[in-house]
Amino acid sequence: xxxxxxxxxxxxxxxxxxxxxxxxxxxxxxxxxxxxxxxxxxxxxxxxxxxxxxxxxxxxxxxxxxxxxxxxxxxxxxxxxxxxxxxxxxxxxxxxxxxxxxxxxxxxxxxxxxxxxxxxxxxxxxxxxxxxxxxxxxxxxxxxxxxxxxxxxxxxxxxxxxxxxxxxx
Numbered sequence: 001x002x003x004x005x006x007x008x009x010x011x012x013x014x015x016x017x018x019x020x021x022x023x024x025x026x027x028x029x030x031x032x033x034x035x036x037x038x039x040x041x042x043x044x045x046x047x048x049x050x051x052x053x054x055x056x057x058x059x060x061x062x063x064x065x066x067x068x069x070x071x072x073x074x075x076x077x078x079x080x081x082x083x084x085x086x087x088x089x090x091x092x093x094x095x096x097x098x099x100x101x102x103x104x105x106x107x108x109x110x111x112x113x114x115x116x117x118x119x120x121x122x123x124x125x126x127x128x129x130x131x132x133x134x135x136x137x138x139x140x141x142x143x144x145x146x147x148x149x150x151x152x153x154x155x156x157x158x159x160x161x162x163x164x165x166x167x168x169x
Contacts (some may be wrong), residue, residue, distance in 0.1 A: 058104075058112050062097065066119050068095035073130045085134055087127070094123050 054060045072090025074083045101116050108116070137144055 020037070058108070058137050059115065061100070062116055062119055065093050065100070069123050070126070071096070072125060073126055085130060087131055090123075090127060090130075094127065097123070111144070 054063075069090045072086035072088075072093065074085040076084060078084050097116070097120055101120060104116075105113075
């Protein structure tokens with residue numbers, strides 16, 4: 001039996017610990033390589049993100065709302081080639097631009113204020129012209145305008161008529 005209180009004899013060789021320092025260098029090199037790879041991927045993602053999206057600034061916000069207003073004025077056709085006019089949606093986007101104009105008065109640079117004024121003026125003129133054209137077309141050729149969302153199925157009676165070239169949601 002081995003006595004736990006006894007000391008090992010000095011005749012026995014001391015246990016040796018072998019440390020392979022080469023694995024440490026390999027692990028550090030791998031860590032460095034992976035960090036460089038991650039940094040390169042992050043840089044590419046940042047570049048791709050910068051190419052896809054405009055900067056988040058006042059001009060971008062105005063452009064976004066103006067685009068919505070212009071789309072509602074019939075600049076886009078549906079898959080059947082019909083013009084889709086959404087006067088209410090266009091008016092809503094224009095109203096949001098007007099709120100932005102009113103709430104930021106005195107806080108914009110002269111260039112920003114001028115651009116916003118010009119966008120509102122141009123959209124107002126386009127809106128008036130399109131609204132008059134739609135009203136005139138409804139007055140002179142009532143069957144050429146379909147009221148209702150484009151995604152809705154037409155009523156059975158409307159399905160018999162030739163396809164309209166103008167849709168008003």
